[in-house]
Amino acid sequence: MRIGGRLAAAIEILEDMQTRHRPAAESLRDWGTSHRFAGAGDRAAIGNIIYDGLRHRAMSRWRFGAGTARADAYGALLSGFGLSPDDLAGQLDGDRFAPEPLTEAETERWRQTDPSVAPPAIRANAPDWSEFFFLEGFGEDWVAEATALAARPPVDLRVNTLKADVEKVARALQKDGVQQTTIARSGLRIAPVTGFGRHPNVQATPEFQKGWFEIQDEGSQIVADLIFAQPKEQVLDFCAGGGGKTLALAATMDNRGQIHAYDADRGRLAPIVERIKRAGVRNVQVHSDRTTLTPLEAKMDRVVVDAPCTGSGTWRRKPDAKWRLTEQQLRARQAEQSAILDDASAYVRPGGYLVYITCSMFRAENEEQIYAFGERHDGWDLLSAGEVWQDLFGFDKPSPWSEDLNCITLTPAATGTDGFFFAVMQKLG
Numbered sequence: 001m002r003i004g005g006r007l008a009a010a011i012e013i014l015e016d017m018q019t020r021h022r023p024a025a026e027s028l029r030d031w032g033t034s035h036r037f038a039g040a041g042d043r044a045a046i047g048n049i050i051y052d053g054l055r056h057r058a059m060s061r062w063r064f065g066a067g068t069a070r071a072d073a074y075g076a077l078l079s080g081f082g083l084s085p086d087d088l089a090g091q092l093d094g095d096r097f098a099p100e101p102l103t104e105a106e107t108e109r110w111r112q113t114d115p116s117v118a119p120p121a122i123r124a125n126a127p128d129w130s131e132f133f134f135l136e137g138f139g140e141d142w143v144a145e146a147t148a149l150a151a152r153p154p155v156d157l158r159v160n161t162l163k164a165d166v167e168k169v170a171r172a173l174q175k176d177g178v179q180q181t182t183i184a185r186s187g188l189r190i191a192p193v194t195g196f197g198r199h200p201n202v203q204a205t206p207e208f209q210k211g212w213f214e215i216q217d218e219g220s221q222i223v224a225d226l227i228f229a230q231p232k233e234q235v236l237d238f239c240a241g242g243g244g245k246t247l248a249l250a251a252t253m254d255n256r257g258q259i260h261a262y263d264a265d266r267g268r269l270a271p272i273v274e275r276i277k278r279a280g281v282r283n284v285q286v287h288s289d290r291t292t293l294t295p296l297e298a299k300m301d302r303v304v305v306d307a308p309c310t311g312s313g314t315w316r317r318k319p320d321a322k323w324r325l326t327e328q329q330l331r332a333r334q335a336e337q338s339a340i341l342d343d344a345s346a347y348v349r350p351g352g353y354l355v356y357i358t359c360s361m362f363r364a365e366n367e368e369q370i371y372a373f374g375e376r377h378d379g380w381d382l383l384s385a386g387e388v389w390q391d392l393f394g395f396d397k398p399s400p401w402s403e404d405l406n407c408i409t410l411t412p413a414a415t416g417t418d419g420f421f422f423a424v425m426q427k428l429g
């Protein structure tokens, strides 16, 4: 397919998403099923237009003065791919599969609008309602922080130190352009692609099949490291999901001690069994029934709450989620988070630790949850995650946001990772 056919397909899929309120991956998959002639390269290229269209949606729609899929898709090629209107017109010329070309009025409007004078939420490519929540955490830096969430993400790998080391995996994947991550100690990174580029499918490699590495954002690797779980400890991963943090913890604990992996949703927990096997993990016990946790009450050295959240820290990877999210959903997540923190705290032994993690960049889901927990419960000390950071990663690496060295927030702009929040409290006793 040439660029015109790819652009037309992207517009069709973006329209489907808009009218049927569907996630990008679902609309893209259905389009692939009904257009079997399109190869993997074409589907990836169409995906790039769609995802860039969603990343830059607010600015594209503002510049074209139209809330349409066409504005999103053309905006992707002009902002995300960096083509000029003339370049683009030249590439579409004579392509019978191309959509209607930009009119003179559209091209003129695009040229005349100055992105630097757009309202803050437009420059940030963020929903209007989110401005208040970003401002609470980042003050006048909020536009820069939200703008970094509209960039293309890298692919990060966590080397599974139970089976391999960084050098070994880096050698095996040399042709895929892996580089050591800046902060995470066992991480490798494949840089974001440009234009119609496609990341290599590293999950199809024999090294992945052998369990030498996992796909895991560098921020997720860092927070798993900050949990500071020690060999021989008893750890409860209370929101284990598919086990991303669980597997990282097993590696830092060197397969010793015991990790109890629980999630309220059996479906989300299901893949963990296969992943544990592939990674050579031997110290994880999976719990899909909360009642089996009763004997663990007040016994755990560490309890990890990787809480359900808005996921605003992952908007680089899931830009459709950014436009689906509402303030009401954020409020619903907050209620769940405080209930889960209360429930999970019951498993911490006196002197043990309660760790709270989100992949949100909103203070309302982060510091505010920690301070509210402190108001509801006596006998807990908020510890300095910033000091643990300095011990683990030193002083010469990019630093996370922190008001007082206690709670810390990683962000694409500050640490080059997805957005993650991390805090740890100790139960007195």
Ligand SMILES: C[S@@+](CC[C@H](N)C(=O)[O-])C[C@H]1O[C@@H](n2cnc3c(N)ncnc32)[C@H](O)[C@@H]1O
Binding pocket: 238, 239, 240, 241, 242, 243, 244, 245, 246, 262, 263, 264, 265, 268, 306, 307, 308, 309, 336, 340
């Ligand atoms: C951010 S995800 C966890 C991701 C996972 N820890 C990882 O690293 O891959 C949050 C998880 O919390 C789970 N969850 C939601 N409500 C819960 C509850 N009341 N108790 C335990 N888990 C819950 C969800 O099913 C979801 O899998």
